[in-house]
Amino acid sequence: MLNQKICVLYKELRKKHGLPQDQWSLWCARPKTVQQREAVIVGAILTQNTNWENVEKALVNLKTARKLSLRSIVSLRLATLAQLIKPAGYNNIKARYLKNVAEFFVRQGGVLKLKKQTEAKLRPQLLALKGVGPETADSILLYALDKPMFVIDEYTRRLVKKQRLVRNFNYEFLQTLFMNNLSKNYKLYQDFHALIVIDQKFQMNGQNSVLSVRPRENIKSQDFL
DNA sequence: AACCAGGAGAGAG
């Protein structure tokens, strides 16, 4: 029953928007290079309560300074790191978070090594890091490590509310809901979640229509990779 | 000029 509804929702989003593009070309890239995986991790921290446009500026700063890799972030001073990521806001607190996460990944032998572990084992370890809550942990698992963990964010909740799928908006509950009603496939989860965000933003601009979306000069993922 | 943008931690009740 619900199974049908969620599957249909995905198909409709695909029909409406196609595959995720533009800002999502980094997150949904397949396969990903190690550098892309690391950029996803950095982006996942920087985008907390912050729009992606500003995160991109911070990523460009890091790339230009050749400090985008997790190894180089570990060796950066907090004040320097905070200066580089300033456009993404909350720079002091996020600099600390970034170093926490980067130190963890480097200490554990890098992204490819951690990618070999199961999500069940990894998730608690990520959640134990200061600066990593449920959404950030699952974003890293899904988009950086190709683990089938569905990401629940504010846009997902809006969709659930509008569609009246359920009335409980608890994180774990919604995550289980989506995962129990979809095949356990990280590619599906990546595209589905991206399309949810794309569609909700699309509807926010939607006082007018598609044509009114102003063509902002967008930074491509190549700019910081 | 207030308000928001893909959260999370710490503290209070």
Add this chain to the structure above:
DNA sequence: CTCTCTCATGGT
């Protein structure tokens, strides 16, 4: 366990 405050910047 569920609020509320804090963290900070750039765009509208």
